Amino acid sequence: MANFYEQLAVMESLQDVANLDQFARIPEDWWVVITDIRGSTQAIAAGQYKAVNLIAASSIVAVLNGARNVGIPFVFGGDGASLVIPAQLLEPTRQALVATQAMAKQAFQLELRVALVPVAVVHQSPYELRVAKLRVSPEYTQAIFMGGGLKFAEALIKDPRTAPQFAVQWPQGSKPQADYSGLECRWQDIRSPYGETLSLLISATSPNERQSTQIYQEVLEQIKRIYGTGSQRRPVSLQSLHLTCQDRQLQLETLVHQGRQPLLVQAWYRLRLKLENLLGWCLMRLHLGV
Missing domain, CATH: 3.30.70 (Alpha-Beta Plaits)
Structure with missing residues (x-):
């Protein structure tokens, strides 16, 4: 299955x-x-x-x-x-x-x-x-x-x-591999258009599952009443996304993909990210491919 x-x-x-x-x-x-x-x-x-x-x-x-x-x-x-x-x-x-x-x-x-x-x-x-x-x-x-x-x-x-x-174990001496293709961290910090970002973690404690789902539904209705629909309360939008070229922000992605490589290889990877971001910025400004 x-x-x-x-x-x-x-x-x-x-x-x-x-x-x-x-x-x-x-x-x-x-x-x-x-x-x-x-x-x-x-x-x-x-x-x-x-x-x-x-x-x-x-x-x-x-x-x-x-x-x-x-x-x-x-x-x-x-x-x-x-x-x-x-x-x-x-x-x-x-x-x-x-x-x-x-x-x-x-x-x-x-x-x-x-x-x-x-x-x-x-x-x-x-x-x-x-x-x-x-x-x-x-x-x-x-x-x-x-x-x-x-x-x-x-x-x-x-x-x-x-x-x-x-706990997951792996034989000593082996070198397990992982593929992180598609994982990117290339955006500037996103500021809320309303001046604050609120995250709620809600857990219904009722032992009755139907009661719990009813609680969640009521909470969602109250959130919608106070903060509006999903599109209104969502802090992330296309307009708020801006690519970064700062080494400090690009270093995290570099460490995931190239953390085991020499510093020179890591520096080249960050440079490549900057060039890709510059190209992406140009394409978005010209509304090409988006």
């Missing part, structure tokens, strides 16, 4: 999350992938929030590139990520995760925890794992998970008693 996620119907509105029939139970032979940066709170307080975000995104990109044409549901958590993969992708995913773990340590001096938890283990608990697809734009759909299974899997890898059972 490798094409399980690809075959799911797509929800066209976030309000549809209240319809539990839209969520499909993930097959028993799939695996939950959890990545998490240890000490992320301290790293963010020290000004490394972009590095923390980029490492978490790198773990997603590495797994997706290893999956090739297989649809993989995932969520980005800022200091980590959660994905669900079919059994056939277990080994390429394991290699991608360990390579990303090594990259995080070498390039950013940050520790990335990586773990693989069988979906069957999740379903043996009081929780389950179901997923739906939401259309965010004409080109992109986002996975939405239900059932508490992801939180349960994350708790397993953070508990010292169970973490060793699920």
Whole structure:
């Protein structure tokens, strides 16, 4: 059932999350992938929030590139990520995760925890794992998970008693590889057009799933009433995107792709990024290719 996620119907509105029939139970032979940066709170307080975000995104990109044409549901958590993969992708995913773990340590001096938890283990608990697809734009759909299974899997890898059972290991002496193609970090910081950016993390605590979905729906209605529709409250727009040519901002992407290379190679990579950004700026100003 490798094409399980690809075959799911797509929800066209976030309000549809209240319809539990839209969520499909993930097959028993799939695996939950959890990545998490240890000490992320301290790293963010020290000004490394972009590095923390980029490492978490790198773990997603590495797994997706290893999956090739297989649809993989995932969520980005800022200091980590959660994905669900079919059994056939277990080994390429394991290699991608360990390579990303090594990259995080070498390039950013940050520790990335990586773990693989069988979906069957999740379903043996009081929780389950179901997923739906939401259309965010004409080109992109986002996975939405239900059932508490992801939180349960994350708790397993953070508990010292169970973490060793699920931690990803790789034979010593081997050199795992990961493909980060498509991962870019080339934009200037985006300022909110309203003077502030507000992020809300909401978790319904009702043991009744239908009550929880009703709570989420009511919260979404209140957000819409206060802040407007999605297009009105979204801080990112085409007009707010500006490419950067600053070495400091381009260094993060350079470390992901070329962190193991000599400094001269890294400098050449940053120069190439500047040239590509300059070309991109010209094309956007002339409204060509966009």
